[in-house]
Amino acid sequence: MNQLRLIAGAWALEGRRWARENLYALLVLGPLVLGMTYFGVGRMVREAAWSPTEAQALSAAVVAASCLVALSLSRASVEVYHVRRPEWVLDALPVSAAVQLSAALARRAGHACAAGAVGLVLRWLAGGEFGAGVFGSAALLVCVLASGEVLSALVWVRWSHRRGVVRAAAVLFSVAACALAAGALLALVVRPGGAALFGRTAVLVCGALTAVVQAAVAFVVHARWRAADAEFATRLGARERWGALVERFAGRACKGREELAAQLARDLRLVLRGFSSAVYAAGGVGALLIVLLVTLLLGDVLAEGEAGGFGSMTWLPAVLAVKFACVLATGALSALVPVLVAHQEPHLWLERSVGLKGEDAWRAKLYLARALTAPAAAAAWVAGVACGAVPAAYALPLLAECAWLWWLVSTTAGGLAFEMPAQPGLALVLVLCAGLAAGGLTAFLWPIGLAIYGFAVQPLCMRGAMRAEMHLRGLDV
Secondary structure, three states: OHHHHHHHHHHHHHHHHHHHHOHHHHHHHHHHHHHHHHHHHHHHHHHOOOOOOHHHHHHHHHHHHHHHHHHOHHHHHHHHHOOOOHHHHHHHOOOOHHHHHHHHHHHHHHHHHHHHHHHHHHHHHOOOOOOHHHHHHHHHHHHHHHHHHHHHHHHHHHHHHHOOHHHHHHHHHHHHHHHHHHHHHHHHHHOOOOOOOOOHHHHHHHHHHHHHHHHHHHHHHHHHHHHHHHHHHHHHHHOOOOHHHHHHHHHHHHOOOHHHHHHHHHHHHHHHHOOOHHHHHHHHHHHHHHHHHHHHHHOOOOOOOOOOOOHHHHHOHHHHHHHHHHHHHHHHHHOHHHHHHHHHHHHHHHHHHOOOOHHHHHHHHHHHHHHHHHHHHHHHHHHHHHOOOOOHHHHHHHHHHHHHHHHHHHHHHHHOOOOOOOOHHHHHHHHHHHHHHHHHHHHHOOHHHHHHHHHHHHHHHHHHHHHHHHHHHOOOO
């Protein structure tokens, strides 16, 4: 217990240092995202007439839990085996394997608390009441997710080391069991009406048993497999999780230009690693905008509208909502580009030492902006079509409009990437204002985008290449 207390104290000290370095994200970006959530998604959810059924809520909760467990496999394995983490020193100290796994479980529980908090917030937005049972269900959800993520990570590393059909099935079974139990608990927390499909008591009992069994199995297999899998986990963690895919994409996007491909691959790796809290803020805002779009399309909020012909379908309220959501989500993700430029400024000597050209540096940021924002545009179109709010005859034209909006907004962000590299705050405002203005006008009438692209964006791209060259030479004014 004393060893676990010392480890927790070290984590607290590390957390305080991180908080001091990220005061802007905690005091400005955090309240901004929360405020957008309440005044945007929260108000729409409360006013919308659409209310999910028990089956829909349970299905969505299970899918969300599955994504949480699957996405945490790499991170949980890093925490269990201390890959590239300060806790690696524990292997050289007289700290038992059980204490180390307990510390990993505690760390996973801390991360899983975010899922419980989101569930409580969603219940509050839906107008549900709170009681001891609701908070107990949220606490049990945290325990199930923490133990399930650690056990799944242990089995995943074992399968990666030894392979085999049985071990692959064990990984799938572990993830599925955790997702089912956590999904049922999440539905119990989120839905004000409770869980009528299975009953509250049955869900709580199954969740408690699942958490206990998962934790017990994790301690057993960790004691048996740690010695054999620790070295392999280090080699597994040393490999870039998305390295091969990133390099392949960069090579194809840059068409054989090695310096440009290397720069783009490095930028993509930094974003995937979460180089700044802005990555999570931008991703969260983009996801909230898609959720808001789904709520608008499914709820009785937008006017029906009547299309007088095929050409007038572009002004239907649902179609306009999809296009404006595409612009906003694309703009939110493209705002990462100037932040990344500012983050790389202290290490600018690397580019200077290899003789990187200004045009290659600028094109790397341009391709990065397009790669980061493409999923947002695709998600907006998929949401509009899947919700049935867009006429089937206009699905493909809407896809073309979303692609045009994505190209215009992302190109604008790439062109302004090096405009103010030493002042990321002002650069962020400039990128958002320019991108949203161009995208907003084009969303209402797409031919306007042709004029904007020809008379504003193209000269902006030429200026962006010159600004990048000046930045590499240290001539910024």
